[in-house]
Amino acid sequence: MLEIKNIVKRFRDFTALNNISFSLKEGELVSLLGTNGSGKSVSIKIIVGFLKETSGMIKYNGRPISQKFRSRVIGWAPQDDSFYGNLTLYENLIYFGNLNNVIVSEAKQRATELLKLLKLSHKKDALAKDLSGGMKRRLNMAIAMMHNPKILILDEPEAGVDPMSRVTLWEVVREVKKKGTTILLVTHNLLETENLADRLVVLDAGKVVFQDTPKKLKSRYKQRNIENAFKRLVEKH
Amino acid sequence: MRSRDLLRSIRLPFQKLDTMMLNDIRLFLRDRKSLVLVVLTPFIILSILINIFYFSNVAENIRGVELGVCDMDGSGFSMESEIFKVTRFTEDCESLVADKVSRGELRGAIVIPKGFEQDIKDGIGTEITLFVDNSKSTTAVVTSNAVKAYVSDLNEKIGTEFILDAWEQLRELNKNLKFLVGHLEKAVPVAENLKDRLDSMKAEIDSVDFGADKQAVSDMIAFLDQLDAEMAAINDTFAVAAPAIPQVPVFTYTPNASLAMKEYRTESGFWRDEFCNTSGLLPVITKNPFCVLLDNTDGFVDALESDVASLSAYSDTINQRIAELNNRSAALNQSLTQLAEMISSSSAQNRQVREDIAGVRSNLIFLEDRTENISRSITELEASLSGFLADMVRVTDELDRTTGVLDEYTQKDPASILKPVTVDTRPVFGNKLEIFYKLPALISIILLFIMLFISSSLIVNERRGGTMARIFLSPISMFFYVFEKTIYLLLLSLLAVLSMVAATYIFGVGVSISLDLFTVFLIASLVYISIGILVGSFSKSENTSLLTCLVIGFPLMFMSGVFSPPELMSQVTRIASDYLPLTLNINLIENITIYHTGIDLHKLLMMACMILVFYISAVLIIRKKPTLK
Numbered sequence: 001m002l003e004i005k006n007i008v009k010r011f012r013d014f015t016a017l018n019n020i021s022f023s024l025k026e027g028e029l030v031s032l033l034g035t036n037g038s039g040k041s042v043s044i045k046i047i048v049g050f051l052k053e054t055s056g057m058i059k060y061n062g063r064p065i066s067q068k069f070r071s072r073v074i075g076w077a078p079q080d081d082s083f084y085g086n087l088t089l090y091e092n093l094i095y096f097g098n099l100n101n102v103i104v105s106e107a108k109q110r111a112t113e114l115l116k117l118l119k120l121s122h123k124k125d126a127l128a129k130d131l132s133g134g135m136k137r138r139l140n141m142a143i144a145m146m147h148n149p150k151i152l153i154l155d156e157p158e159a160g161v162d163p164m165s166r167v168t169l170w171e172v173v174r175e176v177k178k179k180g181t182t183i184l185l186v187t188h189n190l191l192e193t194e195n196l197a198d199r200l201v202v203l204d205a206g207k208v209v210f211q212d213t214p215k216k217l218k219s220r221y222k223q224r225n226i227e228n229a230f231k232r233l234v235e236k237h
Numbered sequence: 238m239r240s241r242d243l244l245r246s247i248r249l250p251f252q253k254l255d256t257m258m259l260n261d262i263r264l265f266l267r268d269r270k271s272l273v274l275v276v277l278t279p280f281i282i283l284s285i286l287i288n289i290f291y292f293s294n295v296a297e298n299i300r301g302v303e304l305g306v307c308d309m310d311g312s313g314f315s316m317e318s319e320i321f322k323v324t325r326f327t328e329d330c331e332s333l334v335a336d337k338v339s340r341g342e343l344r345g346a347i348v349i350p351k352g353f354e355q356d357i358k359d360g361i362g363t364e365i366t367l368f369v370d371n372s373k374s375t376t377a378v379v380t381s382n383a384v385k386a387y388v389s390d391l392n393e394k395i396g397t398e399f400i401l402d403a404w405e406q407l408r409e410l411n412k413n414l415k416f417l418v419g420h421l422e423k424a425v426p427v428a429e430n431l432k433d434r435l436d437s438m439k440a441e442i443d444s445v446d447f448g449a450d451k452q453a454v455s456d457m458i459a460f461l462d463q464l465d466a467e468m469a470a471i472n473d474t475f476a477v478a479a480p481a482i483p484q485v486p487v488f489t490y491t492p493n494a495s496l497a498m499k500e501y502r503t504e505s506g507f508w509r510d511e512f513c514n515t516s517g518l519l520p521v522i523t524k525n526p527f528c529v530l531l532d533n534t535d536g537f538v539d540a541l542e543s544d545v546a547s548l549s550a551y552s553d554t555i556n557q558r559i560a561e562l563n564n565r566s567a568a569l570n571q572s573l574t575q576l577a578e579m580i581s582s583s584s585a586q587n588r589q590v591r592e593d594i595a596g597v598r599s600n601l602i603f604l605e606d607r608t609e610n611i612s613r614s615i616t617e618l619e620a621s622l623s624g625f626l627a628d629m630v631r632v633t634d635e636l637d638r639t640t641g642v643l644d645e646y647t648q649k650d651p652a653s654i655l656k657p658v659t660v661d662t663r664p665v666f667g668n669k670l671e672i673f674y675k676l677p678a679l680i681s682i683i684l685l686f687i688m689l690f691i692s693s694s695l696i697v698n699e700r701r702g703g704t705m706a707r708i709f710l711s712p713i714s715m716f717f718y719v720f721e722k723t724i725y726l727l728l729l730s731l732l733a734v735l736s737m738v739a740a741t742y743i744f745g746v747g748v749s750i751s752l753d754l755f756t757v758f759l760i761a762s763l764v765y766i767s768i769g770i771l772v773g774s775f776s777k778s779e780n781t782s783l784l785t786c787l788v789i790g791f792p793l794m795f796m797s798g799v800f801s802p803p804e805l806m807s808q809v810t811r812i813a814s815d816y817l818p819l820t821l822n823i824n825l826i827e828n829i830t831i832y833h834t835g836i837d838l839h840k841l842l843m844m845a846c847m848i849l850v851f852y853i854s855a856v857l858i859i860r861k862k863p864t865l866k
Contacts, residue, residue: 070710071711076707084260086267086268095257095260098256099712
């Protein structure tokens with residue numbers, strides 16, 4: 001579905017991504033893992049189109065993806081709040097839906113559905129700034145899903161969220177996955193990833209060092225715990 | 238289906254614009270900070286500025302400036318006025334007041350030197366020292382100008398007194414000159430008469446012919462020469478003749494002749510009788526020759542006898558005559574002697590006469606010379622007199638003119654001489670308060686800052702909040718996004734302008750918004766919004782953007798010529814300021830509201846170009862980095 005091929009990104013003398021390649025298949029949840037500075041954020045920014053790759057290519061269904069098309073098929077939920085605090089949840093959703101060519105009537109319906117899906121219906125008319133951290137992450141996710149993208153990119157959705165909200169959040173992700181949305185999840189939560197992810201793509205120092213299922217990762221390093229396997233993987237590289 | 242899609246594609250941008258606008262307005266209305274910034278801040282700031290600049294005609298409105306007067310002369314020099322609150326100091330207070338000014342206790346101080354009044358009276362001039370706190374430039378200028386005006390008035394007063402005194406003297410002089418002119422006018426005919434008399438005198442002198450006189454003198458001298466010669470001859474003659482003129486002896490008749498004749502007669506008788514008479518011896522033969530001879534001789538003797546008788550008679554007469562002659566000779570001798578003496582003396586006199594005549598001649602020559610000299614002198618005198626007359630006429634005319642001028646001058650007002658040129662300042666736009674002229678500029682400045690802050694903050698917040706990133710990932714183009722933001726910000730700028738216009742009406746200095754003015758505000762707002770968006774596009778935080786706005790706004794404000802005239806700026810700054818958006822904005826507004834020359838399209842075009850440049854730059858930068866995360 002989405003193919004990241006030989007992407008290189010250089011910032012002057014620094015190579016942030018060094019010829020990385022991985023792909024997302026329809027309906028699967030791929031977790032992009034890596035230590036801080038490994039190149040996860042740069043990879044996401046290139047995929048969503050914030051950054052232009054130095055070389056390489058991103059393909060969607062076998063064809064190079066344009067920015068316009070990218071905005072249609074990709075929904076991006078950044079790790080920070082990316083909505084208007086002074087708008088209600090509903091208003092935020094309608095607004096971003098409209099921006100993404102969702103007509104008002106559709107947007108309203110979709111907003112209601114998403115609020116329900118993300119367990120935010122009771123906060124429909126609350127100002128976004130008044131939401132809790134977990135709710136804000138879910139709102140982020142809802143906004144990213146307003147235009148019903150084929151691929152949803154979740155950038156550390158659990159970051160700064162209390163444990164209770166985190167549970168809810170993962171439940172929501174599962175629900176979304178169930179709906180058939182292809183998800184690229186960037187996270188540091190390996191345990192939750194193990195449960196959710198179909199595949200793992202591990203980056204280290206701008207390179208893809210592992211690309212397979214969590215089980216394979218554990219078996220490669222003969223570890224029961226994925227965190228230990230990941231630790232071994234990183235240490236090896 | 239196709240037509241529905243087409244219609245949708247046409248409607249979509251408008252729907253998006255509508256949604257985005259509504260969203261922005263909703264956000265704005267829910268954001269008290271923005272509301273305050275856009276509506277209240279311009280109102281408050283302009284209200285404050287109106288009150289500040291309402292009396293900005295400082296020279297007329299400044300009051301209570303702390304001024305020290307250090308009067309070392311005890312002259313009673315007074316600067317009491319509404320402008321100054323005067324503190325007086327005496328004696329050696331110069332350093333004291335200077336110190337007080339330098340410590341900010343006084344805004345200015347005047348030092349009246351010792352001998353101030355006496356120096357003025359003596360006409361040697363004097364100098365007042367003004368210490369001024371130039372850190373407060375406006376007050377310093379007003380103080381300086383007020384003191385200068387006071388000193389100018391004082392100078393005028395002194396000068397007026399001096400001129401009035403001079404006028405009195407000149408009037409007296411004029412009176413004397415007029416008197417002189419009167420006499421000169423009378424002297425002119427006298428001089429002309431004198432000239433006529435000199436003319437006739439010269440004619441008379443010129444008519445004197447010394448030639449005849451000189452000839453006469455020469456003749457006289459020649460005569461005298463001749464006379465001298467003759468006299469000398471006479472003198473010589475006399476000198477010879479005088480002894481030769483003896484006394485003639487008396488002629489005495491001698492009887493011998495008579496006797497001889499008697500004898501003769503006897504003889505002759507004898508002889509006659511003898512020879513010639515018949516009774517004589519010899520017969521008278523017929524008359525013989527003897528007898529004839531005798532007869533003749535007898536006749537001769539008779540004659541002789543008669544002659545003798547006559548001679549005798551003559552002798553007497555002669556004697557008598559001789560006597561007379563002798564007498565006369567004596568007298569002649571005497572006369573001759575006298576004559577000789579006379580000649581002698583005459584010769585001396587003659588010499589004297591000659592000398593006198595020579596003297597006369599030399600006098601005559603001298604006289605002739607003198608006459609010529611006199612004639613020449615008279616000619617010169619005439620020329621001089623003519624010149625003098627002409628001069629006198631000219632002098633009279635000049636004096637006439639001088640007295641006229643003096644009359645004219647002394648009738649003049651000394652004040653108009655001391656200040657012959659006064660400036661009649663006629664404000665071409667009437668005597669409106671300065672705030673009326675400053676107001677559009679102040680509105681523009683506030684608008685500049687408000688729109689810079691709001692625009693840049695909006696963009697920074699969108700970038701920081703990640704909403705811009707979302708928009709970036711939406712099908713909306715950055716140009717469309719910036720366009721929508723511009724429309725929204727334009728609405729805010731309209732609000733800000735309306736808020737400020739309301740403030741102007743509340744404070745009674747209402748600005749009437751015309752279409753031209755609206756157009757200028759619209760374009761200016763677009764420029765400021767575009768600058769704000771550009772600032773927001775590269776600023777990493779709201780603080781950075783606000784600081785950047787200040788960095789941009791302050792130079793624009795101070796180079797706009799509102800607070801300091803462009804004429805005070807350096808050439809480079811002045812040229813640069815002419816192309817700055819705020820300056821262009823203010824100039825355009827001034828053209829409309831003050832000069833009524835309408836919109837300057839050239840400047841409007843320049844601003845439009847700026848908008849374009851700033852927008853393109855902003856979009857390019859935002860596209861490169863739509864988020865700060």
